[in-house]
Amino acid sequence: MGFESKLTCDGCGCSNEVDLQVSHPGDADCAIENNLFPEGKWLAGLDDDHYCPAHASQAAEELDLEYAAN
Numbered sequence: 001m002g003f004e005s006k007l008t009c010d011g012c013g014c015s016n017e018v019d020l021q022v023s024h025p026g027d028a029d030c031a032i033e034n035n036l037f038p039e040g041k042w043l044a045g046l047d048d049d050h051y052c053p054a055h056a057s058q059a060a061e062e063l064d065l066e067y068a069a070n
Contacts, residue, residue: 007035007042011055018042018052043067 005020005028018040020031032050035042043056043065051059053069060067 005031007032007050009042009052009055010045010049011051011059014052014055016052016054037067041069 003023003025005022005025007018007020009016018035020028020035022028022031032044034040036044036050037056041053041056043051043060045051045059045063045065049059056067057069059065
């Protein structure tokens with residue numbers, strides 16, 4: 001049996017995603033945190049929404065969140 005876990009952008013019409021490279025569902029939360037701003041440049045929004053670097057600045061502005069692209 002296999003397991004695949006991806007972090008997918010919630011930006012409107014966006015299909016960007018990151019393969020989390022985990023082998024067990026319990027490891028997914030930690031892998032998501034490793035991909036978030038500032039380390040991985042993804043933004044965690046409200047209600048478990050996530051935004052890729054291409055949409056993070058705009059989402060942060062709309063949601064009044066802190067985000068600084070490198």
